[in-house]
Amino acid sequence: MIDPGLLPEPAAAAPSEPTEQRTRCAAVSEVPVTAVVPAAQRTLRFSDVWSLTRGAGQIVAVIDTGVAPHPLLPTLRAGGDYVSTGDGLEDCDAHGTVVAGLIAARPAPGSGFAGGAPDATILSIRQSSAAFAATSSEREADENGSTSAGYGDVESMAAAIRTAVDAGADVVNISEVACASAGSSMGDGALGAAVQYAAVDKDAVIVTAAGNLDGRRCRTQNDLTRGIDRRDTALPVTLASPAWFDEYVLTVGSLDPDGRPSSFSLNGPWVDVAAPGTEVTSLGITGAGLADGTLDDEGRRTAFTGTSFATPFVSATAALVRARHPELSAADVIDRIVTTAHSPAGDWDSAVGHGSLDPVAAVTGSAVARGDDASVRLSPRTTPPVTDRRDALLALASSVGILLLVCGALAVRAVVRRQDPS
Structure with missing residues (x-):
C-alpha cells in the first residue's frame, strides 16, 4: 500500500550527504556522422509522424546521471543535482546524455541520427553516478x-x-532501477508516494526501465508464465522499483534487432511494452559528435545496450502523443501507447508486456500510418493494469505461508491419531 505521507517535501536538489568523485569520468566510443539512420530509429519510424508532431511544448525530465550540453539539444534545461554540487548538466557516466539524445536530439544536415521527439525540451536531473560515492563511505553501494x-x-x-x-515535466524518463529479492525490502515507500503524486496529482507520464540482469542488483530472472493473463503469473523472485508500482508507471523491456526479447531484460508482471535496446547510437558527452558505447582503460568498447536505452524511445513517443493530443490525460497516453503496441501471442507476455512499441500507431491511433491522421477508436487494454501489485505479491506470499501452516497442522494431527486410535 502506498503511503502518500511519505512523499518527499519540496526542496532544492542536493545530495543528502557530502560526496566525492572516486573514479574518472567515462570515455566514449565516438562514431562518424553519416546519413545512415540507426537501426532502432528505422524500426520505429519516428520521422513518419514529424509532419503531425515533433513534441513541441513538452518537457521531458531525464532523471539519470546528468545530461551534458550538446549542440543537438538546444533547449536543454538544468533541473538539479542529487549527486554533487552541480545543476544537472554534467554527465560523468555517459548514460543520461545518451538517453536524452534518443528522446530529443535535433536532426542535423548530413546526419541520419535524431531523437524521437526533437522539439521536446529536456529537463536534466542528476540523480546517480557510478563515479561518485559518499565521502564517508568505504565501500561501493551494493544493497537493496x-x-x-x-x-x-x-x-x-x-x-x-x-x-x-513540480518544475512542469509532462513526461518523466527513469532509465534506472533498484532490485531486490522477493520478501526483502528496498525501502522505497517514498518512491511509491512520488510516482503516485507525479501520475495522479501532476498528470505526468512516468516511463521506467524494466531492469537488466546484471549479477549484482538484478541477479535472478523472473521465470513467469508467458502468454496468459498477467494476474495469473507466478510470484516474481526479483522485484524492480519503480517498475512494480504498475498502476502509475509505464515499464519498458528491451528487444533485440530481430524483435525478440533481449536476454538481459528483466521479466515481470509489471512490464507494459518493449522497444529496441541494443547497440544504440546517441550523443557523446564531449564535443558535438555521436557515440555508440563506452571505452575501458584498454580501449575496449561496451555498447550502449540495456532497458535503459529502450525506455527513452517510449518517453519520446509519450511526448509526441501529448503534443498531438493535449486533451489526453497521462493515463490515457499510457493506454494509447499500450493499446497500439504490436501484441505478442496471448496479448501479454512477461518479457515484452503488451508488445513492441509503435510510435506511428500511438500518435495516429491506428496500426496503419495515415498522412491525414485519421484516428480510429482504440479498444481498451485486453488485460487491465494491476492496481497494487505490491499488495498482491505480499498477499500471495502470506497465503502460501498460511497454507503451509495448515498442511503442517493436519499432518501432525494425522500422526497423533495413528499413535492414539482412541
Missing part, C-alpha cells in the same frame, strides 16, 4: 534500494521525481 554502483538510491529518486513534476 541502490540505483547505482556508486551514488544514488530510491530516496534520491523519489526526491528527483517530485522536483521534476
